[in-house]
Amino acid sequence: MPIPALELEVQRATPAPTLWSERFAQRTQRMTSSVIRELLKLTEKPDVISFAGGLPAPEVFPLAEVERASEKVLREQGRTALQYAATEGYLPLRELLVRQMARYGIKVKPANVMITSGSQQGLDLIGKLFVNPGDRILTESPTYLGALQAWSAYQADYLTVPVDGDGLDVDKLEAQLRGGPKFLYILPNFQNPAGVTLSLERRRRLVELANHYGAPIVEDDPYGQLRYEGEHLPPLVQIDAEVHDCAKPDAEFTGNVLYLSTLSKTLAPGLRIAWVVAPESVISRLVQMKQGADLHSSTFCQMVAYEVAKDGFLDRHVKHIREVYGERRNAMLGALERHFPQETSWTKPQGGLFLWITLPESFDSTALLKEALDQERVAFVPGASFFPRGGGERTCRLNFSYARPDVIDEGIRRLGNVIKRKLA
Amino acid sequence: MPIPALELEVQRATPAPTLWSERFAQRTQRMTSSVIRELLKLTEKPDVISFAGGLPAPEVFPLAEVERASEKVLREQGRTALQYAATEGYLPLRELLVRQMARYGIKVKPANVMITSGSQQGLDLIGKLFVNPGDRILTESPTYLGALQAWSAYQADYLTVPVDGDGLDVDKLEAQLRGGPKFLYILPNFQNPAGVTLSLERRRRLVELANHYGAPIVEDDPYGQLRYEGEHLPPLVQIDAEVHDCAKPDAEFTGNVLYLSTLSKTLAPGLRIAWVVAPESVISRLVQMKQGADLHSSTFCQMVAYEVAKDGFLDRHVKHIREVYGERRNAMLGALERHFPQETSWTKPQGGLFLWITLPESFDSTALLKEALDQERVAFVPGASFFPRGGGERTCRLNFSYARPDVIDEGIRRLGNVIKRKLA
Numbered sequence: 001m002p003i004p005a006l007e008l009e010v011q012r013a014t015p016a017p018t019l020w021s022e023r024f025a026q027r028t029q030r031m032t033s034s035v036i037r038e039l040l041k042l043t044e045k046p047d048v049i050s051f052a053g054g055l056p057a058p059e060v061f062p063l064a065e066v067e068r069a070s071e072k073v074l075r076e077q078g079r080t081a082l083q084y085a086a087t088e089g090y091l092p093l094r095e096l097l098v099r100q101m102a103r104y105g106i107k108v109k110p111a112n113v114m115i116t117s118g119s120q121q122g123l124d125l126i127g128k129l130f131v132n133p134g135d136r137i138l139t140e141s142p143t144y145l146g147a148l149q150a151w152s153a154y155q156a157d158y159l160t161v162p163v164d165g166d167g168l169d170v171d172k173l174e175a176q177l178r179g180g181p182k183f184l185y186i187l188p189n190f191q192n193p194a195g196v197t198l199s200l201e202r203r204r205r206l207v208e209l210a211n212h213y214g215a216p217i218v219e220d221d222p223y224g225q226l227r228y229e230g231e232h233l234p235p236l237v238q239i240d241a242e243v244h245d246c247a248k249p250d251a252e253f254t255g256n257v258l259y260l261s262t263l264s265k266t267l268a269p270g271l272r273i274a275w276v277v278a279p280e281s282v283i284s285r286l287v288q289m290k291q292g293a294d295l296h297s298s299t300f301c302q303m304v305a306y307e308v309a310k311d312g313f314l315d316r317h318v319k320h321i322r323e324v325y326g327e328r329r330n331a332m333l334g335a336l337e338r339h340f341p342q343e344t345s346w347t348k349p350q351g352g353l354f355l356w357i358t359l360p361e362s363f364d365s366t367a368l369l370k371e372a373l374d375q376e377r378v379a380f381v382p383g384a385s386f387f388p389r390g391g392g393e394r395t396c397r398l399n400f401s402y403a404r405p406d407v408i409d410e411g412i413r414r415l416g417n418v419i420k421r422k423l424a
Numbered sequence: 425m426p427i428p429a430l431e432l433e434v435q436r437a438t439p440a441p442t443l444w445s446e447r448f449a450q451r452t453q454r455m456t457s458s459v460i461r462e463l464l465k466l467t468e469k470p471d472v473i474s475f476a477g478g479l480p481a482p483e484v485f486p487l488a489e490v491e492r493a494s495e496k497v498l499r500e501q502g503r504t505a506l507q508y509a510a511t512e513g514y515l516p517l518r519e520l521l522v523r524q525m526a527r528y529g530i531k532v533k534p535a536n537v538m539i540t541s542g543s544q545q546g547l548d549l550i551g552k553l554f555v556n557p558g559d560r561i562l563t564e565s566p567t568y569l570g571a572l573q574a575w576s577a578y579q580a581d582y583l584t585v586p587v588d589g590d591g592l593d594v595d596k597l598e599a600q601l602r603g604g605p606k607f608l609y610i611l612p613n614f615q616n617p618a619g620v621t622l623s624l625e626r627r628r629r630l631v632e633l634a635n636h637y638g639a640p641i642v643e644d645d646p647y648g649q650l651r652y653e654g655e656h657l658p659p660l661v662q663i664d665a666e667v668h669d670c671a672k673p674d675a676e677f678t679g680n681v682l683y684l685s686t687l688s689k690t691l692a693p694g695l696r697i698a699w700v701v702a703p704e705s706v707i708s709r710l711v712q713m714k715q716g717a718d719l720h721s722s723t724f725c726q727m728v729a730y731e732v733a734k735d736g737f738l739d740r741h742v743k744h745i746r747e748v749y750g751e752r753r754n755a756m757l758g759a760l761e762r763h764f765p766q767e768t769s770w771t772k773p774q775g776g777l778f779l780w781i782t783l784p785e786s787f788d789s790t791a792l793l794k795e796a797l798d799q800e801r802v803a804f805v806p807g808a809s810f811f812p813r814g815g816g817e818r819t820c821r822l823n824f825s826y827a828r829p830d831v832i833d834e835g836i837r838r839l840g841n842v843i844k845r846k847l848a
């Protein structure tokens with residue numbers, strides 16, 4: 001994973017080596033600090049408008065509901081909430097997630113669900129369970145940086161398939177499948193970073209090809225409920241279940257897809273509650289991995305999340321988030337029309353948190369970021385970071401969920417200025 | 425790590441293999457389910473008296489304080505508490521831990537502290553950062569099962585040194601150090617499982633030998649504050665800092681020891697808040713590992729823990745826990761005197777949660793557990809699980825923190841009956 005020059009700006013001075021540093025394992029030589037995590041530090045400077053992070057808008061956090069839930073949990077079940085708990089997660093929460101997923105087409109049992117400490121932990125445990133050094137993982141290009149960071153720790157290599165406006169280009173998939181990937185990693189909805197959505201036709205073809213080549217799929221769906229226009233599309237796990245004939249009521253969930261989702265975008269990331277869906281034989285292994293990794297996710301946070309989410313609050317709350325983020329997406333698309341030169345193009349996400357810019361020919365987005373920070377105090381993530389095998393130098397990821405519409409307009413105006421100046 | 429027959433009792437039926445199961449990584453072949461975690465399920469049966477778990481007493485959880493802290497955090501900083509946060513952890517909490525550790529002789533800066541999701545995560549990240557397949561880790565024998573579970577996932581091998589009533593037998597250490605361990609893993613205080621404490625003289629000799637052989641030490645100290653008799657002994661990290669001359673004010677913390685501790689035993693395990701102390705160069709790598717593993721520990725839990733702990737509450741609370749657990753330890757020691765035959769022996773822990781039984785010659789503690797459950801509905805952990813390279817068939821770990829004194833007496837009476845019956 002190439003790290004842009006940007007990191008020179010934010011990297012802390014490395015202290016002198018100690019006895020310990022001679023002992024770092026081989027896998028650390030391939031690890032690099034996450035550009036995105038380091039960039040979060042820049043957003044703390046008050047005069048910078050940052051589209052770099054992937055933060056939910058704090059204005060939408062349901063503070064009163066979380067406070068009520070915390071009080072209720074502590075008063076009624078406090079000694080359970082503060083105690084050790086089962087690794088697989090709090091059963092009422094897993095049951096609630098099963099009911100919620102059923103409404104989105106995913107039919108599983110609580111035994112198919114394990115709670116994780118954020119989706120990042122799901123990715124890490126999948127790496128721990130499946131990846132031997134040198135194993136190839138097939139990803140979209142660009143793809144989610146956190147997944148690369150999780151799996152590079154296990155010395156994964158990558159096969160990549162480009163994305164266009166309809167998501168992963170399935171016509172280019174088969175050639176890569178012949179490279180023998182351990183699994184495919186796919187974000188079908190409003191993909192991070194590109195904001196594109198895999199079309200229904202491509203979903204069907206992707207599942208068919210993956211089954212044909214015996215290559216499992218890891219489906220990462222953090223944003224599926226955050227759709228601002230268009231119709232919900234069936235997740236890969238549902239399409240695959242139909243292929244494997246395990247979509248019938250009472251059929252055991254088997255099949256070829258592991259599915260990941262999270263409460264970080266629909267409730268609050270600070271609780272660190274996400275989940276993974278898998279056949280029972282895989283869940284029991286993932287539970288072993290999680291036992292070794294952190295025993296279990298916070299009992300208190302799981303019980304608070306359950307207490308907030310039950311009785312339909314989360315559904316009403318997601319509608320509110322859709323309105324707020326939909327407005328911000330529109331604000332960014334409008335601002336881009338107004339302030340960006342015609343030599344640039346961008347995706348029109350139907351949901352999620354991110355939008356993807358392609359800069360004029362010969363531009364380099366890492367250089368542009370430096371200029372944007374210096375000249376106009378505005379930030380984004382250079383797209384090259386998201387390409388596991390290089391490329392994407394002309395691309396940028398912009399987040400539209402965090403900043404308010406007027407700030408979005410001002411930030412896009414500033415960024416447009418930098419680009420126009422370079423073109424002039 | 426051998427798994428006793430006990431597991432046959434509790435193991436769930438394994439579902440048929442799927443496409444996925446052919447793809448488990450090589451490392452999973454060495455992973456086994458944790459006996460302790462599985463045993464926790466037995467404690468749910470209401471008629472079983474279980475000394476098997478390692479649970480704090482829920483009666484001592486400070487529910488009112490956690491409720492007040494949760495309310496204050498959500499009202500005053502709710503949008504921060506529910507948002508993503510820095511991987512290294514909440515700075516005010518790290519500063520508080522630095523002040524607390526200084527009173528126990530450990531002089532470091534907040535930059536030397538990373539918050540983890542329980543000490544289990546500290547152990548896992550250390551494995552991820554340092555352990556290549558086949559690397560040897562030198563442990564006490566017996567040692568903490570969770571550490572073996574964390575490191576076996578990275579395909580570690582083990583060198584072992586036996587413990588006696590004064591902790592690790594340093595006279596047998598040098599021969600094992602010649603085996604070239606990647607690091608030593610030591611629990612100096614009220615060790616889990618044996619309940620023994622490393623004497624001051626042995627601490628000094630251990631640090632000296634480790635430095636002589638250039639072998640770093642991972643010091644795991646979850647129970648250090650829970651001492652019920654005798655004087656506090658300096659942690660290895662403090663003795664080592666004196667050797668490396670970095671114990672002076674303002675000296676940079678370097679040296680040969682990584683130190684782990686936790687709020688799980690002094691506040692509440694359900695919050696999953698622990699920490700690791702290391703030189704800055706190691707912390708920066710551990711932060712990278714944690715980014716890939718779960719981004720950060722729950723912001724909400726960290727802020728609640730800080731709010732509860734500040735202003736001296738935690739110190740007062742630890743005094744209360746010491747009284748409660750000290751009484752329970754005395755209850756168990758008294759009950760053992762009353763109910764156990766003279767052919768058995770046990771350790772007399774000065775603190776912590778566990779006590780260690782050695783059964784009469786020719787006994788097998790795994791067989792005894794089965795009989796104890798069948799005949800008398802009482803449970804413990806067979807000691808063999810804690811020996812990385814085998815042995816310990818006559819030993820048992822008993823927890824004394826969870827059950828009330830009268831229940832402890834009854835449980836020990838029952839267990840004594842089973843042993844006496846076998847001897848008769």
